[in-house]
Amino acid sequence: MEAAKLPYDRSYNFSAGPATLPTEVLxxxxxxxxxxxxxxxxxxxxxxxxxxxxxxxxxxxxxxxxxxxxxxxxxxxxxxxxxxxxxxxxxxxxxxxxxxxxxxxxxxxxxxxxxxxxxxxxxxxxxxxxxxxxxxxxxxxxxxxxxxxxxxxxxxxxxxxxxxxxxxxxxxxxxxxxxxxxxxxxxxxxxxxxxxxxxxxxxxxxxxxxxxxxxxxxxxxxxxxxxxxxxxxxxxxxxxxxxxxxxxxxxxxxxxxxxxxxxxxxxxxxxxHGGLPWIYQQDQEKAKLLYQTIADSKGYYELFVTDPKVQSMMNVPLRVFAGGEQNKENMTPHELKFVAEAAKLGLVNLKGYRDLGGIRVSMYNALTLDGIKMLCEFMKQFQAQNPPL
Amino acid sequence: MEAAKLPYDRSYNFSAGPATLPTEVLxxxxxxxxxxxxxxxxxxxxxxxxxxxxxxxxxxxxxxxxxxxxxxxxxxxxxxxxxxxxxxxxxxxxxxxxxxxxxxxxxxxxxxxxxxxxxxxxxxxxxxxxxxxxxxxxxxxxxxxxxxxxxxxxxxxxxxxxxxxxxxxxxxxxxxxxxxxxxxxxxxxxxxxxxxxxxxxxxxxxxxxxxxxxxxxxxxxxxxxxxxxxxxxxxxxxxxxxxxxxxxxxxxxxxxxxxxxxxxxxxxxxxxHGGLPWIYQQDQEKAKLLYQTIADSKGYYELFVTDPKVQSMMNVPLRVFAGGEQNKENMTPHELKFVAEAAKLGLVNLKGYRDLGGIRVSMYNALTLDGIKMLCEFMKQFQAQNPPL
The missing domain is CATH 3.40.640.10 (Type I PLP-dependent aspartate aminotransferase-like (Major domain))
Known part of the structure; x- marks a missing residue:
């Protein structure tokens, strides 16, 4: 998979906050x-x-x-x-x-x-x-x-x-x-x-x-x-x-x-760009893509929140257990590898909240659909290349 | 007098805060x-x-x-x-x-x-x-x-x-x-x-x-x-x-x-640039120039604080009475003209605090010596061209 080619060599930033801003604003x-x-x-x-x-x-x-x-x-x-x-x-x-x-x-x-x-x-x-x-x-x-x-x-x-x-x-x-x-x-x-x-x-x-x-x-x-x-x-x-x-x-x-x-x-x-109806449509589309990718993984990616009624469009904590021991920051070997390889491709700040461990995808208003598309593509590839231990 | 020619067409900013920042920082x-x-x-x-x-x-x-x-x-x-x-x-x-x-x-x-x-x-x-x-x-x-x-x-x-x-x-x-x-x-x-x-x-x-x-x-x-x-x-x-x-x-x-x-x-x-000894020397030099210009005006510019022991290097409120009535913001006709003409030359935010009226010169760390030199030159010229009413 090719690294993202973004204007100014910017990364797709999945930080939970402070978070990514629209390139035009910057x-x-x-x-x-x-x-x-x-x-x-x-x-x-x-x-x-x-x-x-x-x-x-x-x-x-x-x-x-x-x-x-x-x-x-x-x-x-x-x-x-x-x-x-x-x-x-x-x-x-x-x-x-x-x-x-x-x-x-x-x-x-x-x-x-x-x-x-x-x-x-x-x-x-x-x-x-x-x-x-x-x-x-x-x-x-x-x-x-x-x-x-x-x-x-x-x-x-x-x-x-x-x-x-x-x-x-x-x-x-x-x-x-x-x-x-x-x-x-x-x-x-x-x-x-x-x-x-x-x-x-x-x-x-x-x-x-x-x-x-x-x-x-x-x-x-x-x-x-x-x-x-x-x-x-x-x-x-x-x-x-x-x-x-x-x-x-x-x-x-x-x-x-x-x-x-x-x-x-x-x-x-x-x-x-069209006000909140536009943002809402964007945010829904991004969330749909990510949740679908997780569902398609057949349990390889595990959601923390499984009840669709209360799932967030903004923050999605998930785990990749797939064997191996967790380190003291509650990260499994697969999760550490996931975060590191994603970062190399320009998909950054995917490490989960420190108490919870794992991975967290935050996809606020300014994170583009392209960013989520690339993340989902990476997730599929990572799963294919890293079977459970 | 020529308008200031500053990089990026920036003004000398005498605002009491938020205030001017070093050009290099920006x-x-x-x-x-x-x-x-x-x-x-x-x-x-x-x-x-x-x-x-x-x-x-x-x-x-x-x-x-x-x-x-x-x-x-x-x-x-x-x-x-x-x-x-x-x-x-x-x-x-x-x-x-x-x-x-x-x-x-x-x-x-x-x-x-x-x-x-x-x-x-x-x-x-x-x-x-x-x-x-x-x-x-x-x-x-x-x-x-x-x-x-x-x-x-x-x-x-x-x-x-x-x-x-x-x-x-x-x-x-x-x-x-x-x-x-x-x-x-x-x-x-x-x-x-x-x-x-x-x-x-x-x-x-x-x-x-x-x-x-x-x-x-x-x-x-x-x-x-x-x-x-x-x-x-x-x-x-x-x-x-x-x-x-x-x-x-x-x-x-x-x-x-x-x-x-x-x-x-x-x-x-x-x-x-040399730490606080450098800044202190700069700030003293700026203050000396301004206070000297005011002293040389023989009362045309009147200080609010006349006791040298407690005069500020940072904020200097002063008045130009020189006749005429004050408006509701405590500004005399000469003061209004002073502020307006200074602004045209790129010397901005010289209007006094609203309750006090008059003029206020704030010359914080990032205001350059050149800014004060130009202000003092302007003050002399203004006095020469605008005798008391």
């Missing part, structure tokens, strides 16, 4: 690096309060609003710190509900990230009770999502938190769960953000670190229904205070100016 | 944008846990350690959220001192930023008493720093906080104040970071947003003495928890990967 960033549109400055050098930069920032917000059809009663914030900072930001900003007594918050745990979010909320146990609605580690090892009939939602909870897609184990809510009409639904969409059209009006807060599906690390997107602003605790750091940031159009302090600029280019790249 | 970033050193990836696309990126990150830390001669008993963290996030981060990380009773924290207020830091600490009044050691607004309108003999330090305070340089009004501690031997000194150095050699061992914590003197917005540097790690309150968000971040080499969560890379290039640029 080209534009490169071309504008020394002097952005005759402004005399690089975007990195611009005062965040200058007209030229505020236009970049506002355009990014408007493009995102257009992409997701975000209703007018939602604010879009560009903050910092990633999803991990928002794990604290969510309770810090939503607990002052105006009701009597200590509020309860509901957490749905379907993997490592939603577990971390719940653990962070527990640090604020002086301010709220954390109710675990469901924890699919018990009994399911995070391999599936238990039926909603088994969930224990709290009537009148301050909010319900979940993560649409779990990056590590690749479990995904492919459809929106059914929640009570008046529930404040808070969702970490970091790893499937902008991968399909969604109905934003079903959510109270959506947040996402940009570095998987929407840009580089350092920009964190928060979409919040305006009536939820003002529920912050006094102990909420100002830079993390959704209300204060919304009042200042995300410029209470200096935002992460360059990463937001790149996000804007990424949003515009999606819009130019 | 060139390298541009050249490495599509494929960093044959890695097949842009730095923006790299997994923060990949070897190629960890090397970039570690190199940035090592270069900073070398530049500032940071002793081994200090950790260097690259976090997110800028100084504003650290205004909360400081009390959240330093209040559990192990002593009985509610701790007192000492704040020295010499301008808008140190005032904001103190106000943020007051949000944690359930956890500490905030003592204002001195507030130079009273009586001095933040134009000078009252003599240390008037300060009211608290014996046994959990920490003493101050800011070396006030970006808005240009008041600067040009020498380190004298503090008790066992004091935990915490310093916001955002706007004069890396502008001169300092004795890090005098400080408990130094922090700085990178976007003035050390890189782009989105990277926040924290230098902390290791024995101070572990004093965080339970309510401290994990991503802002110095101890948790130090334990994970600043990778508890995804750091702001690209801004840190640019910081690293900036550090290396300083090292290549």
């Amino acid at each position: 080209e534009q960033a490169r071309d504008e690096m020394m002097n952005f549109q005759k402004s005399g400055q690089s975007v990195m050098e611009m005062s965040h309060r200058s007209k030229v930069y505020v236009d970049i920032f506002t355009r990014a917000q408007n493009s995102l609003r257009q992409l997701l059809s975000i209703p007018d009663n939602y604010d879009i914030l560009f903050l910092q710190g990633g999803a991990t900072m928002m794990f604290a930001g969510v309770p810090l900003n939503l607990l002052k509900t105006g009701k009597e007594g200590k509020p309860t918050v509901d957490y749905i745990i379907t993997g490592d990230w939603s577990k971390k979010a719940a653990d962070e909320a527990k640090m604020y146990s002086d301010y709220c009770n954390v109710n675990i609605v469901v924890d699919s580690k018990q009994g399911a090892d995070y391999k599936t999502i238990p039926d909603q009939s088994t969930w224990k939602l709290t009537p009148g909870a301050a909010y319900i938190h979940y993560a649409t897609n779990e990056t590590i184990r690749g479990v995904c809510f492919n459809t929106l769960p059914t929640f009570p009409e008046d529930a404040v639904v808070v969702c970490d969409m970091s790893s499937d953000f902008l991968s399909r059209p969604i109905d934003v009006s079903k959510f109270g807060v959506i947040y996402a670190g940009a570095q998987k599906n929407a840009g580089p690390a350092g920009a964190t997107i928060v979409i919040i229904r305006k009536d939820l602003l003002g529920r912050q605790l006094q102990i909420c750091p100002s830079a993390l205070n959704f209300k204060k940031q919304a009042d200042k159009a995300s410029m209470l302090n200096t935002p992460s100016t360059y990463p937001v600029y790149i996000c804007g280019l990424y949003f515009d790249w999606i819009l130019k | 060139e390298q970033a541009r050249d490495e944008m599509m494929n960093f050193q044959k890695s097949g990836q842009s730095v923006m696309e790299m997994s923060h846990r990949s070897k190629v990126y960890v090397d970039i990150f570690t190199r940035a830390q090592n270069s900073l350690r070398q530049l500032l001669s940071i002793p081994d008993n200090y950790d260097i963290l690259f976090l997110q959220g800028g100084a504003t996030m650290m205004f909360a981060g400081v009390p959240l990380n330093l209040l559990k001192t192990g002593k009985e009773g509610k701790p007192t924290v000492d704040y020295i207020i010499t301008g808008d930023w140190s005032k904001k830091a103190a106000d943020e600490a007051k949000m944690y009044s359930d956890y500490c008493n905030v003592n204002i050691v001195v507030d130079s607004k009273q009586g001095a309108d933040y134009k000078t720093i009252p003599d240390q003999s008037t300060w009211k330090l608290t014996p046994g305070a959990a920490y003493i906080h101050y800011a070396t340089n006030e970006t808005i009004r240009g008041v600067c501690f040009n020498t380190l104040p004298t503090f008790p031997e066992d004091a935990v000194v915490v310093c916001d150095m955002s706007s004069d970071f890396l502008s001169r050699p300092i004795d890090v061992s005098k400080f408990g914590v130094i922090y700085a947003g990178a976007q003035k003197n050390a890189g782009p917005a989105g990277a926040t540097i924290v230098i902390i003495r290791k024995d101070l790690l572990g004093r965080q309150l339970q309510i401290c968000p994990s991503a802002l928890n110095f101890k948790k971040q130090a334990d994970k080499a600043s990778m508890l969560n995804t750091p702001s990967t690209y801004p840190v890379y640019i910081c690293g290039l900036y550090f290396d640029w300083i090292l290549k």
